[in-house]
Amino acid sequence: MANIKNKLSEKGLKITPQRLSILEAVYNLSHPTADDIIKYIRQKHSNIATGTVYKVLDTFIQKGLIKKVTTDKDVIRYDGLLIHHHHLHSSKDILIKDYIDEELDKILNDYFQKKKIKNFKIEEITLQIRGKFKK
Amino acid sequence: MANIKNKLSEKGLKITPQRLSILEAVYNLSHPTADDIIKYIRQKHSNIATGTVYKVLDTFIQKGLIKKVTTDKDVIRYDGLLIHHHHLHSSKDILIKDYIDEELDKILNDYFQKKKIKNFKIEEITLQIRGKFKK
DNA sequence: TCCTAAAAGAGAACAGTTCTCATATAAGGA
DNA sequence: TCCTTATATGAGAACTGTTCTCTTTTAGGA
Ligand SMILES: [Mn+2]
Ligand SMILES: [Mn+2]
Ligand SMILES: [Zn+2]
Ligand SMILES: [Zn+2]
Numbered sequence: 001m002a003n004i005k006n007k008l009s010e011k012g013l014k015i016t017p018q019r020l021s022i023l024e025a026v027y028n029l030s031h032p033t034a035d036d037i038i039k040y041i042r043q044k045h046s047n048i049a050t051g052t053v054y055k056v057l058d059t060f061i062q063k064g065l066i067k068k069v070t071t072d073k074d075v076i077r078y079d080g081l082l083i084h085h086h087h088l089h090s091s092k093d094i095l096i097k098d099y100i101d102e103e104l105d106k107i108l109n110d111y112f113q114k115k116k117i118k119n120f121k122i123e124e125i126t127l128q129i130r131g132k133f134k135k
Numbered sequence: 136m137a138n139i140k141n142k143l144s145e146k147g148l149k150i151t152p153q154r155l156s157i158l159e160a161v162y163n164l165s166h167p168t169a170d171d172i173i174k175y176i177r178q179k180h181s182n183i184a185t186g187t188v189y190k191v192l193d194t195f196i197q198k199g200l201i202k203k204v205t206t207d208k209d210v211i212r213y214d215g216l217l218i219h220h221h222h223l224h225s226s227k228d229i230l231i232k233d234y235i236d237e238e239l240d241k242i243l244n245d246y247f248q249k250k251k252i253k254n255f256k257i258e259e260i261t262l263q264i265r266g267k268f269k270k
Numbered sequence: 271t272c273c274t275a276a277a278a279g280a281g282a283a284c285a286g287t288t289c290t291c292a293t294a295t296a297a298g299g300a
Numbered sequence: 301t302c303c304t305t306a307t308a309t310g311a312g313a314a315c316t317g318t319t320c321t322c323t324t325t326t327a328g329g330a
Binding site: 289293295298 | 305
């Protein structure tokens with residue numbers, strides 16, 4: 001919590017109850033939608049305006065405190081995990097899990113060091129691994 | 136065009152002018168949105184109802200004639216390229232280009248043959264390569 | 271404590287998608 | 301070729317997710 005306050009301060013953002021609970025929600029939930037975040041906050045803490053949630057999420061993205069997750073749906077999902085990682089997407093439902101694999105990242109870096117893509121400068125490579133979660 | 140008719144027949148779909156022009160639009164445009172498709176059709180051919188476009192696109196996805204593209208936006212984009220491929224995403228704008236690389240696919244297959252992800256059965260691996268297109 | 275720029279709230283507006291239901295039509299069979 | 305009918309389309313309402321506008325509140329420095 002003091003941790004979360006620090007993150008806001010470091011980015012020069014005013015510390016407000018709304019920002020604290022939104023950032024806490026993104027950290028505690030797995031790739032939530034804006035609506036997931038609103039429900040989470042309203043259940044634990046106080047009420048919050050939806051416009052505030054969208055605006056704060058946008059601010060956090062601008063400041064690099066969170067990221068967006070890519071999906072094939074028309075709803076945006078957010079991610080609090082900032083280190084480079086990939087995603088396991090369930091082919092049955094909307095579940096998304098983080099997948100961290102530095103060995104794989106090294107293989108990909110090496111590969112694209114040799115094999116250049118013409119007229120394109122790579123900045124980041126993210127895998128979407130679609131499949132089935134086994135319970 | 137006869138080609139497109141065949142694709143519909145093969146899937147047991149009635150051949151209608153709307154379906155023909157929607158499938159043609161997805162083939163001719165690069166990762167279009169429903170709105171891109173509507174504009175394209177209205178410009179070349181006749182009018183078409185937006186509900187029809189969404190419904191037909193959904194049918195095509197169900198039948199495996201097209202796919203969705205994953206993005207971090209709240210608008211859905213479609214893809215007529217059915218062979219396995221990856222995407223180059225512009226970090227400046229909304230441009231997405233196809234990236235086909237069988238050598239890379241082999242490397243990934245080999246890698247995940249050895250290194251299993253626990254409690255997860257991989258079905259498909261797609262790279263999103265974010266970066267800058269050089270003109 | 272006071273001041274003020276910035277943030278939040280409320281709700282309207284907007285954008286993208288889905289639904290409902292009346293009408294039109296593709297295509298198989300007579 | 302003409303019927304028949306299951307299926308597809310059109311028009312527009314409804315719905316969902318997001319953004320905007322404008323007023324009120326508040327964080328945090330002076
Ligand atoms: Mn939208
Ligand atoms: Mn939507
Ligand atoms: Zn993640
Ligand atoms: Zn593609």
